[in-house]
């Protein structure tokens with residue numbers, strides 16, 4: 277499995293280079309899914325000897341309290357990477373919080389600096405973990421990306437927008453469709469690559485994809501007490517050249533990419549300190 281291979285590579289790198297990478301996770305409130313994601317991130321980190329400290333604040337924390345925590349993590353030389361788990365309670369203005377993270381420690385790549393570097397195809401950009409994981413999965417299929425038509429369903433700052441930039445940087449022709457797009461199925465049917473990242477359970481049907489398309493499912497939804505993606509897997513799988521499963525597809529890759537960003541940030545910061 278790809279995510280495990282990446283984690284094994286990182287474990288070796290940490291050992292061989294004598295790195296002491298440390299990730300700080302800020303979790304505010306009691307969102308059940310967020311708590312599970314954070315638990316999985318911590319477990320995966322500790323598994324490769326990457327230290328992970330979780331700062332769990334109550335839902336009613338003020339902007340100043342969260343901001344002060346982020347600033348203290350920025351100032352702590354032992355911390356190489358900082359993430360603030362999304363979504364935040366509404367009163368906290370996530371955009372303003374994310375902008376406080378030191379760009380060198382912004383291992384989620386959600387800040388303006390890294391998002392801007394990605395938009396301008398600069399290799400120094402810290403790329404958001406989920407889009408980076410999607411690219412890694414596409415690469416693993418062996419498909420040549422240049423010139424392919426990629427259709428992304430969803431335009432979030434976490435997935436759709438950065439993924440559009442990332443695939444454009446790979447010379448794909450990129451279309452982003454969203455809730456107000458007319459005739460979405462007509463557009464996805466033209467795609468060589470379909471990435472579903474809209475949070476709608478089993479939205480993508482067999483009639484939405486052409487034969488031989490590569491389909492990546494970023495969705496994680498709870499439906500009738502089981503997890504499913506944004507793609508109707510059973511319907512679409514027979515048509516697709518490759519389809520990623522949910523659970524066990526993009527999710528583990530996202531975590532692996534977050535750890536990779538943290539190890540890279542640690543190395544960069546060590547170089548900077550010399």
Ligand code: GUN
Nearest residue numbers: 359360361362363384405
């Ligand atoms: N919420 C959903 N995905 C993510 C992610 O990749 N990072 C953070 N911080 N929050 C998320």
